[in-house]
Amino acid sequence: MSIKETKEFRKQVVEDVLDIYPEKAKKNRTKHIAVKDDDNCAGCAVKSNAKTVPGVMTARGCAYAGAKGVVWGPVKDIVHISHGPVGCGFYSWGNRRNLADGEIGVDNFVPFLFTSDFQESDIIYGGDKKLETIIREVVDLFPNAKGVSVLSECPVGLIGDDIESVARRMSKEFEIPVIPVRCEGFRGISQSLGHHIANDAIRDHLLGTGPGREVGPYDIGIIGDYNIGGDAWVSKKLLEECGLNVVNIWTGDSTMEMLQNGHLVKLNLIHCTRSMNYIVKHMEETYGTPWLEFNFFGPTKIKESLLKIAAEFDNTIMEKTLKVIEKYEGQMAKVIESYKTRLAGKTVMLYIGGLRPRHMVGSYEDLGMEVIGTGYEFGHKEDYEVTIPDLKDGTLIYDDVTAYELEEFVKKMKPDLVGSGIKEKYVFEKMGLPFRQMHSWDYSGPYQGYEGFPIFAKDMDMAINSPTWKIIKAPWTK
Amino acid sequence: MINMKATTKATTAWLNSEEYKEKNFAREKLVINPAKACQPLGALLCALGIENCLPFTHGSQGCTAYFRSTLSRHFREPVAAVSDSMTEDSAVFGGQTNLIEGVRNAYALYKPDVIAVFTSCMAEVMGDDINAYIGLAKHEGAIPEDLPVALGNTPSFKGSHITGYDTMLKAFLVALATERQAEKINDRLYVVPGFDTYPGNLREYKRVLKIMKAPFTLLPDNSDVVDAPNLGTYELYPGGTPLTEVKDALNAKSFLFLQSYTTMTASKYVDSKEVPTETIPMPIGIKGMDQFIQSVAKFTGLDVPDEITQERGRAVDAMTDAHQYIHGKRFSLFGDPDLLMGLVSFLLEMGGLPVHIVCTNSTTPFKKAMEALLASSSYGQEATLYPNKDLWHLRSLLVTEPVDMLIGDSHGKWAARDANIPLVRIGFPITDRVNLHRSPIVGYTGVINLITMIANTFLDDVDRNSPEATFEMMR
Numbered sequence: 029m030s031i032k033e034t035k036e037f038r039k040q041v042v043e044d045v046l047d048i049y050p051e052k053a054k055k056n057r058t059k060h061i062a063v064k065d066d067d068n069c070a071g072c073a074v075k076s077n078a079k080t081v082p083g084v085m086t087a088r089g090c091a092y093a094g095a096k097g098v099v100w101g102p103v104k105d106i107v108h109i110s111h112g113p114v115g116c117g118f119y120s121w122g123n124r125r126n127l128a129d130g131e132i133g134v135d136n137f138v139p140f141l142f143t144s145d146f147q148e149s150d151i152i153y154g155g156d157k158k159l160e161t162i163i164r165e166v167v168d169l170f171p172n173a174k175g176v177s178v179l180s181e182c183p184v185g186l187i188g189d190d191i192e193s194v195a196r197r198m199s200k201e202f203e204i205p206v207i208p209v210r211c212e213g214f215r216g217i218s219q220s221l222g223h224h225i226a227n228d229a230i231r232d233h234l235l236g237t238g239p240g241r242e243v244g245p246y247d248i249g250i251i252g253d254y255n256i257g258g259d260a261w262v263s264k265k266l267l268e269e270c271g272l273n274v275v276n277i278w279t280g281d282s283t284m285e286m287l288q289n290g291h292l293v294k295l296n297l298i299h300c301t302r303s304m305n306y307i308v309k310h311m312e313e314t315y316g317t318p319w320l321e322f323n324f325f326g327p328t329k330i331k332e333s334l335l336k337i338a339a340e341f342d343n344t345i346m347e348k349t350l351k352v353i354e355k356y357e358g359q360m361a362k363v364i365e366s367y368k369t370r371l372a373g374k375t376v377m378l379y380i381g382g383l384r385p386r387h388m389v390g391s392y393e394d395l396g397m398e399v400i401g402t403g404y405e406f407g408h409k410e411d412y413e414v415t416i417p418d419l420k421d422g423t424l425i426y427d428d429v430t431a432y433e434l435e436e437f438v439k440k441m442k443p444d445l446v447g448s449g450i451k452e453k454y455v456f457e458k459m460g461l462p463f464r465q466m467h468s469w470d471y472s473g474p475y476q477g478y479e480g481f482p483i484f485a486k487d488m489d490m491a492i493n494s495p496t497w498k499i500i501k502a503p504w505t506k
Numbered sequence: 507m508i509n510m511k512a513t514t515k516a517t518t519a520w521l522n523s524e525e526y527k528e529k530n531f532a533r534e535k536l537v538i539n540p541a542k543a544c545q546p547l548g549a550l551l552c553a554l555g556i557e558n559c560l561p562f563t564h565g566s567q568g569c570t571a572y573f574r575s576t577l578s579r580h581f582r583e584p585v586a587a588v589s590d591s592m593t594e595d596s597a598v599f600g601g602q603t604n605l606i607e608g609v610r611n612a613y614a615l616y617k618p619d620v621i622a623v624f625t626s627c628m629a630e631v632m633g634d635d636i637n638a639y640i641g642l643a644k645h646e647g648a649i650p651e652d653l654p655v656a657l658g659n660t661p662s663f664k665g666s667h668i669t670g671y672d673t674m675l676k677a678f679l680v681a682l683a684t685e686r687q688a689e690k691i692n693d694r695l696y697v698v699p700g701f702d703t704y705p706g707n708l709r710e711y712k713r714v715l716k717i718m719k720a721p722f723t724l725l726p727d728n729s730d731v732v733d734a735p736n737l738g739t740y741e742l743y744p745g746g747t748p749l750t751e752v753k754d755a756l757n758a759k760s761f762l763f764l765q766s767y768t769t770m771t772a773s774k775y776v777d778s779k780e781v782p783t784e785t786i787p788m789p790i791g792i793k794g795m796d797q798f799i800q801s802v803a804k805f806t807g808l809d810v811p812d813e814i815t816q817e818r819g820r821a822v823d824a825m826t827d828a829h830q831y832i833h834g835k836r837f838s839l840f841g842d843p844d845l846l847m848g849l850v851s852f853l854l855e856m857g858g859l860p861v862h863i864v865c866t867n868s869t870t871p872f873k874k875a876m877e878a879l880l881a882s883s884s885y886g887q888e889a890t891l892y893p894n895k896d897l898w899h900l901r902s903l904l905v906t907e908p909v910d911m912l913i914g915d916s917h918g919k920w921a922a923r924d925a926n927i928p929l930v931r932i933g934f935p936i937t938d939r940v941n942l943h944r945s946p947i948v949g950y951t952g953v954i955n956l957i958t959m960i961a962n963t964f965l966d967d968v969d970r971n972s973p974e975a976t977f978e979m980m981r
Contacts, residue, residue, distance in 0.1 A: 053611045080567060082590040083608030084615060090568020113627055113662030114537070115544030119572035122917065123579065123937070132920065134516050139920055140898075145537040146663045151631060158535050165536040169529060172516040182566060183663060186597060186631040213566040214594050214628050431586070432615050435740065450575045454584040458740040500738045 034422045038063045038441070042424070045436040053081045060427040064419050072416050076427045077408040079217045085431035087379070087405050087451055092116050094222020094406075095211030095229075096179040098303055102126035102254050102279040103287065104136045105174040106207075107166050110143045111159060111191065112181025116213065117143040125468050126254045127261075128281045135172050142166065151183055156194050163198045163206060174284040175205035177229070185212035205284070207233040218406035218428075219381065223303035230287050231310050238288025246273045246341065249293040251308055251319070252300030252383075255280025257473025259480065263299070263324050266477045270334060271348040272341070278304060291315035295340055297322050300382045302404075302411060323383075324476040325484075326391030327360040356478040363482045364395060367489050372396030374444040374492055377437070379429055379452065380466045381405040386415040388447070388466065391475070395485055400443055403429050431455070445492050460500045462491040522924075527902035531895075538898035539917065541840045541933075542867040544662035545670025546626050547573045548701055548768075550587055552674040553622035553656075555726025557746035560618035561587035564605055564636055565626030569662075580703060580935035581732040581943060586742055588612045592628055601629050605639040609655075610648035616742060619749050620654045620682065624674055630661035654749075656681035666867035668768040668842055671701040675726065675772040683755040686779050694751075695722045695805045696758040698772065700765025700788065700844060703934040703943060705733035710946035711764070717813050718799070720806045723751045723758070733944060756781055762801055764788055764948075765844035767872055789948045790848025790956070791855050792821060798949070814950075821950035824957050825856060831961035833857035836888070836909035840864040840900055840918060841933040843872040847879060848948070849913060849932065852956060854883040861888050862903045868893030897921055911960065928963045932956075 029037065042061050046054050059075035080086045089097070092110075097120045100108050110117030121141035130136025144162055146155060159178065166176055176198070178191050191208040199206040209229045211222045248267065253260040260280040267274050275293060276286040290296070291311040296319040298308050308319040320340065322333035331353050338349035374397045378385055385402045392399050402419065403426035404411055416425065424437060435455060438446055446456045447466040456463045464470050464487060472487050474480040520526055546563060550573045553561040563570045570589035577585040590608030592601050609621060623636065636657055644651045658677040660670040675698070684690075697715065699708055708729035715722045730745025760782035763769045769785065777783040789798035795818070803810050836859045839849055843865055850860050863876065873893050880886030892899060897917060904912065904925035912922045915933035922929035936942050946952045965981050972978075 048614060050610055050614050052607070053614070079593060080591045081607070081611055082592075082604045083562070083588050083611035083613075085586065085588050086567055086591065087571065088567055088591075089571040090566050093568050093571070113544060114540055114542060114666070115547065115569065115626075115662040116572065118540065118543045119547075119576050121539075123575070131518055132924075133521050134518060141539050143537045143540065144535065145540065148661075148664055151663055161535040165533045169526075169533065169536070169538075170516060182627045183631050186628065213568040214592060214597050217591075217593055219568075430615075450578050451571070451585070454578060454582060455740050458584065458734065458736055458738075460736070460738040500736055 031422055035063055035065055038422060038424050041437060041440045045433055045440070048432075053084070056081050057430070057433070061429075061433070062425050064416060064421060064423045064425060066421040069416075072425070074412055074425050074427045076404065076412055077217070077220065077406070080428055081430075086428060087431070087449060088218045088428060090213030090219065091211045091215040091222035091225060092179060092181055092213045093120065094219030094303070095209050095226035096120055096222075097124055098219060098254065099223055099226035099279055100177050100179060100209065102128065102138060103177075103282050103284065104128040104130050104138050105172070105283045106177055107137050107140075107142055107170055107173045107175075108177045108179060109159075109162060109166070110141065110181065111155070111178050112144065112184050113146040114143050116181045117141045124254070125256045125471070125473070126280050127258050128255070133170065137170070137173065146183060151187055154187060154189050155184065156189050156191065159189075159191060159194045160198060163194070163202075167202050167204070173204070175207060177207045177209055179209045180212050182213045185210065185214070205233055205237070220302070220406040220408070224306055227304060227306040227310075230307060234284065234287045235290055235307070235311070236288070236315075238285050241275075241289055241292055243292050243294060244273055245294065246271060246345065247275045247293045248272050249276035249278065249286075249290055249296045250274055251278045251290070251296050251298045252304035253277060253280050254300070256467070257469045257475070259474040259476040262474045262477040262479045265479070266324070266352070267297075267337070269348070269352050270338065271345045272337070278307075291317045293317060295320060295337075297337065299324075302382045302407065323387045323390065324480075325387050326394040326481060327357060327478070328394050329387070329390040330478060330481075331357070360478060360481060363485050367395060367485050370489050370493055371485070373398070375400045376445045376447060377401035377424075377441065377443040378466065379403050379405070379426070379434055379448040384466055386411070386418055389418055391481065391484055392488075394481070395488065397445075397488070399423065400441060401426065401437060403427055445488065460497055462494065462497060464488065464491050522905040524906055527906050530899060530902045538896055540866045540896045541864065541914065541917065542666040543576070544667060545660035545665050545673065546624050546662065547576065548667035548670030548672070549622070549624035549658045549660045549674035550585075551577065551667075551701065551703070551728065552671045552678075552726055553624070554585070554731045555728035555746050556620060556622070556678060556752060557748050558619035558743045559746060560612055560616050560621050562608065562612060562621050562623045563587065563589040563626055564601060564608075564623055564634065565589060565592055565628045567591040569626035576935060577732070579937045581705070582940070583732050583734060584740065585732075586616075588616075597628065597632065600632060601634045602639045602642065605636065606643045606646060606648050609640075609643050613649045613653070618743075620656065621649070622656050622658070622674060622678070624658040624660045624670070624677075626660070627662050630659065630663075654682050668701045668867060671768050672771050675769065676775050678726070678752055679755055679772065679775055682749070682752045684753055684757070686756040686781060690757045691759060692754055692757050693721045693759055695720050695802065696755055696761045697722050697724050698761065698763045698769055699724065699727075700763065700768035701842065702765070704945075704947060705729040706944045706946040707948045707952070710949045710951055714799075714814070714949060715802065717811055718802045718806060719808060719811075720802050723747060723755070725752065725755060760784065760805060762786065762805070764798070766875070767843040767869060787851070788844045788848040790845075790952060791852030792818070792825070792950070792953060793855065794848055794851055795949050795953070817950045821953040824954045828957045828961045829856060831964050832957070834859060835911065835964070836861045838862040838864070838900065838904060838909045838912045840866075840897065840914040843868060845933060847872075847875060850876065850879060850886070850889070852953065854879075854885045856957075857885055859885055859888050861890070861907065861909045862900065863889055863891045864895050864897070864900045864903075865891065865893055866896050901925070911963070928967055930959050930963050932959075
């Protein structure tokens, strides 16, 4: 197929797939899907960050998931209370791979679920008194906890509890930060507002309240890396090899002090702009701390990012950075060479959150693979604006894609690999299609940096070329 | 209030102390690492067991995303469910528009034969009149007038996943089952598995019922849904109890409930319709399965087939072969009430010593039943039931009153690690091992599987930890 034919075909696919919807839903969904067309890019833009159509199978979560699951949960020396009924906390317990180093129960509370386990009486009489008791019990049982965060679930906001005043009172009494986070699940339209609310809570309760520190010439922070499978550790190591000094990570393996001192660096590097652009902009405006977006997925983007970062510092850093790039580029070329015959030319469709629908594209392209479809679960306009120029002509772009749409797009476009989340994984595997979870790295990783890329390449090869796909059909079936 | 921070700095040694245990058990409101999920998850699991049924959460979409991912991680299977994505404006104006648009779109996309509507917190706190909304949806033509819709009220702030299962099961019967009529009574035994996350268990029940020549309906039956074959195509509705059999449920010859605490209201409802009803403990262990066999034999009026007696004999043979690896060993267990009753009963049969039994979603009837079970055996005398406690309590118990093995779901891995004992994974969710849900833990087959897991885990530990001098070929 020529590129023109491909684009026509894909546009037709979209039309056919959306045909099943009732009129109102169809009108809505049409705006969220586009085929990138370099000849006429007026039509490339997709609508985003809008309410999900009710009744479709969305992959989206809620504000609580964004605030607790993403931003606050990985902060290891703070006790995070899932305030409300037991479910939300239970489902977000231990299933996001934000690794943290520390003594569990002493200075690392990441593997815990702390919940106020609301009962009907709490709904009727309010939960503020219970919250106060709970905070007292937390301080008593975990005296090393540096602070307490209170992450509200739906009922808390609906019954009009005043968690802010409880937090203020407890904070004063125990002389530790007690941070109310109003991330009830009904707020906003996806995880995204939860990220924003969580950022604001850091801004209002922690940032700038720390012990302070002298800022060295090479001190930097990594913002928006949640250390999935050890990604942040790999990035830190790489940056330090270039002569920089990573003093903060937000929030993978991070401490409360890192959040308090986030502005006390020469430069903040932001990984997941979607979830933490708010706070880097605030630090720039308020403290003059500059920030820079980077992408450590795949050697091409790593090199580009390292050079961009080094350019912000003196020659010493640039020289070291060039040496680091030289050192690893050869190794990476060998990795690419070794998988070339097995992966080059293979096609991928992605559907992920945060930054990955664009950040991962380069690492596939480094392997000679082609991303033919991508989309964000909870992206905003600015995410698509920076994504679309990076995509090849004819790429299918889908925002908040429904399970039905993604299944149909995949059936018709027949990629060699689908990369998405746990809710999608087994649907495609049942279709006999190679799949990798691209939120959790399918319990592998890290995928970032020069250390992660060979693991990424190995995993993609393993998924696509697993012999298990070839035995799905029984020899006697027609 | 003394600020502990000023006087005691926490250390792992302190966390492991008697003093800490006392403090830990003195807490009144804070819950740490509970072994329970919330009601709508159970409702969803129940709904997956009805053929061509679409589970539909009336509430925030985040809840549904959580249920789906939690169930998918355990079963390693797709879990189809939708929500009507209620947001802040629904909090102000009610969830009517969302529900109507939601069922309209869901029906257009997924063409279910029945929709299982269950609620999450938001709709319940607001007090939505959901029945009226469903009526309106039909009136407006969003869904066909004759499309059955079962409604379960399942707020997360009441009960747990097991009561949500119960509520949804009753809702199916209320919405779908026609009234019992003497002339329409069918010949079938309706077998209700209860909240069971082992499709292997459900298949085992069906296998045995077939051997017993009992006409039966397993209600609900999600075994083909959460353990679907890979045939190269994805099926949205790969199985479940046929709708006609759900409709005919109250005309059952009789009902057999295989769990007590996950079916309390559903069994009461069936009983109130004058259907002969029996509830027996989850058939784990020889005695549990014997009771199941006897109940089914009573139903069929036939002798127990020799094949079953042979099976039982093989299981008992496995028990005597392996008794030395389990007898006198000390166990801690946590999980759902019915599962705990079964597992404790099995351990007592093997001469194992249950020591700590933690049940976060305990009830008074369960407490009484468990205490009676423990009192019935000399091997139950060391055991203490900790009702409504959590896994942080359990951790204190494990480090101060050591045992040889922990039995529970994957959440127990931290406590087991801290206590330096093996965890045998039984329960829900199991997210860090493969295939365990495919093998039954019920029935005589389950007895053999349990022995295999428990005894071999001990033996693996012995081999891995023994010095060369005592590293032996035979164990």
